[in-house]
Amino acid sequence: MKYAFFPGCKIPYHLPQYGQATRSACTALGIELVDLDFNCCGYPIRHQSFVASMFSAAWNFALARQHGLVILTPCKCCFGNLRHAVYWLRENEELRQRIRSMLHEQGLELPPVNELRVVHLLQALDSDVGAARIASAVTLPLQDVRVAAHYGCHALRPGAVTQFDNPLSPTIFERLVKATGSEPVDWPMRLECCGNPLWGKNDRLAAKLAVKKLVDARAAGADVLCTACSYCQLQFDTLRPQLPQEAVAGAPPAVLFPQLLGLALGLAPHAVGMEANTLPSALQALA
Amino acid sequence: MNFFNVTLTLSLALCLSGLLFRVAVWVRRSLPGSAHSPAKRVVYSLKETLRILFSPKIGAVLLAFFRDSLLQLHLLQKSPLRWGIHFTIFAGFMALVLMHAMDGVTAGLMPGYEPTLDPYQFLRNLFGVMVLAGLAGAAVRRWRNKGMRRTTGSMDWFALALVGSIVVSGFALEAVKMSSQQVFERMVEDFSPFLEDEELAALQAYWSGQGVVFDAGAQGKEASAAMQEQGEEVNENYCGSCHANTASAFVSRPLAMGIAPAASALDAANAHETLWYLHVLLTFFGLAWLPFGKMLHVVTTPLNLTVRRVAVSSGPQEMAAGLGVDACTHCGACSAACSVLPAFLAMGNRNVLPSEKLISLRRDAAGRLSDRELAAYAEGSFICTECHRCTEVCPSRIDLQQLWLHARKELITREQADPHGLIVRRTAAAWSAYFQERIPQGANVVDTRRPVNLTDRRESFWPCIQCTTCTSVCPVVAAADDPVHELDLTPQQIMNLMRMGLKDLALGARMVWSCVTCYKCQENCPQGVRVADVLYELRNIAAERMRPEPSREDEDTQKGAQ
Numbered sequence: 085m086k087y088a089f090f091p092g093c094k095i096p097y098h099l100p101q102y103g104q105a106t107r108s109a110c111t112a113l114g115i116e117l118v119d120l121d122f123n124c125c126g127y128p129i130r131h132q133s134f135v136a137s138m139f140s141a142a143w144n145f146a147l148a149r150q151h152g153l154v155i156l157t158p159c160k161c162c163f164g165n166l167r168h169a170v171y172w173l174r175e176n177e178e179l180r181q182r183i184r185s186m187l188h189e190q191g192l193e194l195p196p197v198n199e200l201r202v203v204h205l206l207q208a209l210d211s212d213v214g215a216a217r218i219a220s221a222v223t224l225p226l227q228d229v230r231v232a233a234h235y236g237c238h239a240l241r242p243g244a245v246t247q248f249d250n251p252l253s254p255t256i257f258e259r260l261v262k263a264t265g266s267e268p269v270d271w272p273m274r275l276e277c278c279g280n281p282l283w284g285k286n287d288r289l290a291a292k293l294a295v296k297k298l299v300d301a302r303a304a305g306a307d308v309l310c311t312a313c314s315y316c317q318l319q320f321d322t323l324r325p326q327l328p329q330e331a332v333a334g335a336p337p338a339v340l341f342p343q344l345l346g347l348a349l350g351l352a353p354h355a356v357g358m359e360a361n362t363l364p365s366a367l368q369a370l371a
Numbered sequence: 372m373n374f375f376n377v378t379l380t381l382s383l384a385l386c387l388s389g390l391l392f393r394v395a396v397w398v399r400r401s402l403p404g405s406a407h408s409p410a411k412r413v414v415y416s417l418k419e420t421l422r423i424l425f426s427p428k429i430g431a432v433l434l435a436f437f438r439d440s441l442l443q444l445h446l447l448q449k450s451p452l453r454w455g456i457h458f459t460i461f462a463g464f465m466a467l468v469l470m471h472a473m474d475g476v477t478a479g480l481m482p483g484y485e486p487t488l489d490p491y492q493f494l495r496n497l498f499g500v501m502v503l504a505g506l507a508g509a510a511v512r513r514w515r516n517k518g519m520r521r522t523t524g525s526m527d528w529f530a531l532a533l534v535g536s537i538v539v540s541g542f543a544l545e546a547v548k549m550s551s552q553q554v555f556e557r558m559v560e561d562f563s564p565f566l567e568d569e570e571l572a573a574l575q576a577y578w579s580g581q582g583v584v585f586d587a588g589a590q591g592k593e594a595s596a597a598m599q600e601q602g603e604e605v606n607e608n609y610c611g612s613c614h615a616n617t618a619s620a621f622v623s624r625p626l627a628m629g630i631a632p633a634a635s636a637l638d639a640a641n642a643h644e645t646l647w648y649l650h651v652l653l654t655f656f657g658l659a660w661l662p663f664g665k666m667l668h669v670v671t672t673p674l675n676l677t678v679r680r681v682a683v684s685s686g687p688q689e690m691a692a693g694l695g696v697d698a699c700t701h702c703g704a705c706s707a708a709c710s711v712l713p714a715f716l717a718m719g720n721r722n723v724l725p726s727e728k729l730i731s732l733r734r735d736a737a738g739r740l741s742d743r744e745l746a747a748y749a750e751g752s753f754i755c756t757e758c759h760r761c762t763e764v765c766p767s768r769i770d771l772q773q774l775w776l777h778a779r780k781e782l783i784t785r786e787q788a789d790p791h792g793l794i795v796r797r798t799a800a801a802w803s804a805y806f807q808e809r810i811p812q813g814a815n816v817v818d819t820r821r822p823v824n825l826t827d828r829r830e831s832f833w834p835c836i837q838c839t840t841c842t843s844v845c846p847v848v849a850a851a852d853d854p855v856h857e858l859d860l861t862p863q864q865i866m867n868l869m870r871m872g873l874k875d876l877a878l879g880a881r882m883v884w885s886c887v888t889c890y891k892c893q894e895n896c897p898q899g900v901r902v903a904d905v906l907y908e909l910r911n912i913a914a915e916r917m918r919p920e921p922s923r924e925d926e927d928t929q930k931g932a933q
């Protein structure tokens with residue numbers, strides 16, 4: 085399996101450990117990732133201009149197609165926006181024409197709509213490798229680690245657009261968590277928003293949503309909160325010191341899924357960038 | 372004082388005072404993030420400089436200077452082609468400056484130096500060709516490469532043209548001098564004034580026979596072999612030690628042959644003098660202009676590359692930041708790599724691109740942005756996704772990301788922000804009035820400029836039965852202590868306004884701008900109303916009506932995008 089690796093804007097500088105962990109885990113499981121000169125997926129600009137957002141997304145599909153590759157992204161917001169582009173470019177003839185001519189002006193070609201393809205890291209792991217094969221590749225099963233799998237909105241909903249999993253009752257994340265030997269916990273807020281999209285826009289509300297989820301994960305007895313999205317990890321780990329500390333005292337630290345997976349596969353903590361996490365307790369919880 | 376010395380002194384004085392002015396700007400200007408007084412900045416920078424000069428780090432500094440500034444290995448690493456182009460211009464021009472422009476100094480360093488002797492005559496041509504080839508490469512690259520052409524401005528073409536004209540005028544001058552009777556006579560007068568007439572005629576015949584074409588044909592071709600031989604002897608005795616045969620001047624010599632038919636006319640018109648003035652004036656203009664245009668980078672970029680290698684990031688950074696801003700060569704590498712380049716192409720605000728945003732930042736620090744330009748600069752600043760790529764690719768190693776982050780903070784204190792930040796400054800009612808005044812022409816029915824348009828089509832909302840599911844599943848509504856006060860409207864109320872065709876009333880509602888885009892409303896709507904997509908679209912409509920008017924340049928881009 086070979087994919088064009090789409091790290092998005094946050095991973096290279098703000099969250100290098102996610103890129104590192106994804107590469108390490110994928111290499112270990114035989115998924116080849118190729119680096120291309122991708123642009124922003126268009127997610128942040130969508131508040132201001134739908135056309136600019138779809139154009140950004142389409143640009144990336146055009147690049148991937150030049151190399152005959154399907155895009156793989158570990159970021160759910162990138163995934164979601166790229167999926168929105170697939171949906172709207174398929175559904176809306178006028179948008180398709182406009183984006184095609186905008187790309188053409190840049191010497192790029194809009195791929196046929198049925199060749200606009202993007203998968204999320206979790207999907208590739210689940211369908212290309214499969215939970216069973218992952219489980220058999222695990223050398224250090226993370227027994228007794230209770231994991232709150234945090235789904236992330238933009239991959240999940242709207243289900244008709246993202247086609248990630250059942251949007252009301254998804255199972256993919258827990259299935260993969262189980263494959264690492266750890267134990268997924270049932271927590272009522274697992275499908276809720278992390279609050280990060282409002283960071284910098286309405287910090288109070290953004291923090292409030294994060295606290296709610298952390299408190300819920302703590303109540304469910306989770307040792308770690310597991311994310312599979314750049315923005316969710318930024319929210320629960322990088323920005324954790326900015327949350328009201330009393331409210332989140334004792335709440336589980338956040339860990340990226342490929343970090344969890346990498347450790348279970350026997351990779352060294354530095355190979356999955358554990359030292360780059362803001363909360364060192366993540367590694368302690370998994371040790 | 373002659374003309375040469377007067378103009379040289381004048382342009383040197385201009386150059387030096389210009390450079391001092393730049394340093395003064397670093398001391399006094401407040402760039403985003405500036406916090407220290409000018410005195411503190413100067414004291415800190417001097418102290419740091421001295422500390423590094425007298426520390427073991429000096430070795431690293433010298434090595435870095437050699438690698439980064441002289442060999443430019445960091446460019447080679449990124450692109451051999453780009454390095455080749457830049458290095459040939461740099462090396463060629465620097466060699467000409469040292470060996471030709473400052474040949475008084477060169478003569479002191481190299482005994483036996485004469486500009487008219489080989490290998491200097493040959494090298495001068497070689498270096499000139501290097502510069503011209505590099506310039507041609509740069510021009511072709513800036514023109515052919517789409518990413519580069521986007522950001523190439525008049526200043527870039529001007530700099531290429533100026534350097535090119537200095538070299539071309541030099542070649543032209545050399546060629547015209549070779550074919551000038553007057554120049555020949557002047558040289559004889561200066562260096563061998565006691566030649567007999569016969570010797571003089573023989574010398575001229577010899578030079579004409581050598582293919583140097585002054586007075587072409589008149590004597591050279593008809594001169595007898597004996598005369599040529601005598602001329603050769605005269606040349607050896609009187610000229611040869613300081614003046615080689617011109618054959619090694621592989622550009623000027625063929626050029627001189629080329630203009631041979633016009634040689635006497637050019638000579639009669641004193642072309643060699645005119646060209647001398649032109650060449651000297653162009654060169655001195657370049658010198659005087661150095662601190663005020665993009666060629667300043669020959670000073671600031673090596674400095675910045677060195678400073679960024681050794682400087683620590685604590686302490687007053689204003690001088691370093693000022694130097695960084697001035698170290699931009701406008702090469703466009705940042706903009707070509709910019710993650711949000713498509714946003715620029717679709718929305719047409721040049722300030723989205725780092726190289727152009729830096730120009731606005733500099734002008735803003737000098738207080739030279741109009742209100743409209745400031746708003747455009749702010750829009751560009753807030754569209755940046757902080758991906759850090761510009762900073763990574765910058766060959767001058769300017770800490771761009773730091774500038775952008777400081778700039779955003781500073782813009783917020785000046786009432787600038789992204790649409791989310793602007794919305795909270797007025798009430799929903801005040802925004803509603805504002806937005807109703809700014810309905811674009813023809814957009815009150817169905818705005819056809821938007822290919823996907825939900826809000827103008829009432830059928831998007833026909834299925835809505837006002838069941839309030841969207842509101843009850845909304846995490847933002849759930850997190851609000853007092854939804855009416857904090858959010859103005861609930862999602863279901865917004866859908867109701869849409870049903871009634873009253874979208875302008877909803878554009879400023881806090882709910883629209885507090886949406887976390889989790890899509891729970893849309894996923895859970897029993898009637899399939901695209902609630903979250905509608906909120907997105909409302910933000911798009913409001914953002915468009917809040918946009919600054921485009922500049923003329925940007926208008927062109929926007930037309931191209933539509």
